[in-house]
Amino acid sequence: MVRIAIIAHEPMASALLDVGLHVFPDATDIYPFDVQADCCPDLTCEAIFEALYDHDAKEIIILTDLCGATPSNIATRVATRLNEHHVATELVCGVNPGMVISAIAYRAHDLSELTHKVIDGGAKSIRTLVSTDTE
Numbered sequence: 001m002v003r004i005a006i007i008a009h010e011p012m013a014s015a016l017l018d019v020g021l022h023v024f025p026d027a028t029d030i031y032p033f034d035v036q037a038d039c040c041p042d043l044t045c046e047a048i049f050e051a052l053y054d055h056d057a058k059e060i061i062i063l064t065d066l067c068g069a070t071p072s073n074i075a076t077r078v079a080t081r082l083n084e085h086h087v088a089t090e091l092v093c094g095v096n097p098g099m100v101i102s103a104i105a106y107r108a109h110d111l112s113e114l115t116h117k118v119i120d121g122g123a124k125s126i127r128t129l130v131s132t133d134t135e
Contacts, residue, residue, distance in 0.1 A: 002107045002114055003029050003057050007048065007075040008065040008095060010034035016063075020100040027104045035071040045077045052082065059088045059111040061103055061118065063095040090115045098125025 006013040013032035021027060033048050052060060060082060064075040072093050082089040088111050092099065102121025106114050 001029065002103075002109075002111055003031070003052065003060045004100075004103050004107060005031045005033065005048070005052055005060060005062045005075075005078075006064075006095060006100065007033045007035060007062060007071045007078070009069070009071055010036050012065055012095075016095060016097060016100045019097045020104050023101050024104045030104070033071075035074060039070070041070060041074055041077075045074045045081075048074065048078050049081050052078065053085060053087060057082075057087050060090075061107075061111065061114055062089060062091045063099055063103065063118070064091065064093045065095050067093040092118055092122075094122060096122050096125055098122045 006016050008016065011034050013034045017030055017032040020030065031051060033044075033051075035044060062075050062079050064072040066072060075091055079089045079091040090111055092115060099118045099122035102118045103114065106117040109117065
């Protein structure tokens with residue numbers, strides 16, 4: 001089963017985990033990492049890598065929030081290092097609740113298929129529900 005990590009601005013990672021556990025209360029092997037605004041990226045990267053890397057982890061999907069922001073930069077470094085240590089790791093940015101729920105629901109799939117399902121689940125959760133017709 002694919003391990004799930006959420007690396008996002010504080011308190012988003014923990015909040016997204018709470019949403020996922022609301023739908024799947026028995027889900028395990030999910031790691032939220034709330035990145036504080038004043039964190040040391042090097043120390044945070046090392047701490048996250050140490051938390052995720054072990055001999056049980058074969059595949060990991062990392063979900064992060066804003067591309068180019070500190071959490072995603074840390075996530076990129078962590079994912080790269082995990083891959084260098086032969087832990088197949090995918091990194092997806094733009095995390096939203098639909099992505100987290102999809103990650104939990106489909107985590108038994110292989111990593112590549114899971115990544116596509118997570119992106120699809122995130123995109124499908126973005127909708128206009130009410131709009132003003134200006135014509």
